[in-house]
Amino acid sequence: MRITNNMLVSNMTYNLNSTLQRLERLQYEMTEGKKFRVPSDDPIGASKSLKFNTDISKVEQYLRNTKDAASWMKETESALKEINSVLHRVNELTVQAANGTNSEDLDKIKEEIKELKGHLIQIGNTTYAGRSIFTGFKTDKPLLDENGNYLVDLKKYDVLDENGNPTGEKKDEIFVYNVGVAERASVNTLGNKIFGSGNKDYTSDVSVGDKAYLFDMFEKLEAALNTNNNDDLQSALTDIKDAMSNVLSVTAEIGAKSNRLDLTKNKIENQIVNLKELLSFNEDVSLPEAYMNLAIAENAYRASLAVGSRIIQPSLMDFLR
CATH class of the missing domain: 1.20.5 (Single alpha-helices involved in coiled-coils or other helix-helix interfaces)
Incomplete structure (x- = not known):
């Protein structure tokens, strides 16, 4: 076969362009620090990077959910500690009254207990990011009115199947956050579990207008202070201690959930680090x-x-x- 000058020029130009193209690609890698810029450069690597980025986005959303849930429970725990402080102070004042005080001191105790009652109502209407923390799904409404009556219904709802039919199962109005592929965290605490209803009942459903038990307890205490009846004051002390015990129990439950969320948060943060390392190894x-x-x-x-x-x-x- 005869080799012409045009063939030499054509082959040389092709080879030079190929070398120059490789040189340009390597220059891009040096400038951007990436192995590929379009999927055709490395289809398998681009597919892996897409999956890694998708996984990172999911896990980062789980981390945001975990932080939001932790903040909600931290606000709830703070409110519960404040409620316990109020009940502790009420207990001290009741003990003073039961030990016998003059009428002037008794009037001061009555006035302080009245203020503590109002403060307890304010705690019951605590909000987090503009949402009431003790009202279940009805976060746009306060829990209590100025007299300690419920302003919302706190009742178990029917769980429906995929066709919208009741399954027979009932659940409390508890927010559940996705904090993992198959991991959930319930965050809010219903007000009736803390403030109660009826006679020391912290489990039954409540309806709008029902009197919260803690404020019924306050009214009985105020009546006992008005009559200065020692037996009634001793009975009030028992009720106060039972209420404090219930609040401590709920606080312990929130604390356990918070500890679990801390572990979940650490795990998710480690997952993000690992995924980013894999992504970097794949494309950097x-x-x-x-x-x-x-x-x-x-x-x-x-x-x-x-x-x-x-x-x-x-x-x-x-x-x-």
Whole structure:
């Protein structure tokens, strides 16, 4: 086969362009620090990067959910501690009254207990990010009115199947956060579990207008202070201690959930770190290696130019000059 000058020029140009293209790709890797910029550069690597980015987005959402749930429970725990402090102070004042005080001191005790009752109502209407924390799903409404009566219904709701039919199961109005692929965390605490209803009942459903037990207890205490009846005051002390015990029990439950969320948060943060390391390994270049490959490609390109200038035969125009 006869090798013409045009064939030499054409092949040389093709090879030079191929070398130059490789040089341009290596330059991009050095500049951006990435192994590929379009899926066609590395289809398998691009597919893995897409999956890693999707997984990172999911896990980061789980982390946001975990932090929001932890903040909600921290606010609830703070409110419960404040309720316990109020009941503790009421207990101290009742003990003072039961031990016998003069009428002036008794009037002061009555006035302080009245203020503590109002403060307890304010705690019951505590909000987190504009949402009431003790009202179940009805976060846009306060829990209690100025007399300690419930302003919302707190009742178990029917669980429905995929066709919208009742399954027979009932659940409390508890928010559940997704904090993992198959991990859930319930965050809010219903007000009736803390303030009660009826006679020391902290489990039954309540309806709008029902009197919260703690405020019924306050009214009985106020009546006992008005009559200065020691037996009634002793009975009030028992009720107060039972209420404090219930609040401590609920606080312990919230604390256990918070500890679990802390462990979940640490696990999720480690997952994010691991996924980002895998993503970096998949698409990030080693800069020393990239610099070396770039230098090799640059030398190859320069050598190609030098060799090409020697193998191209002089044309007729060169002879004419």
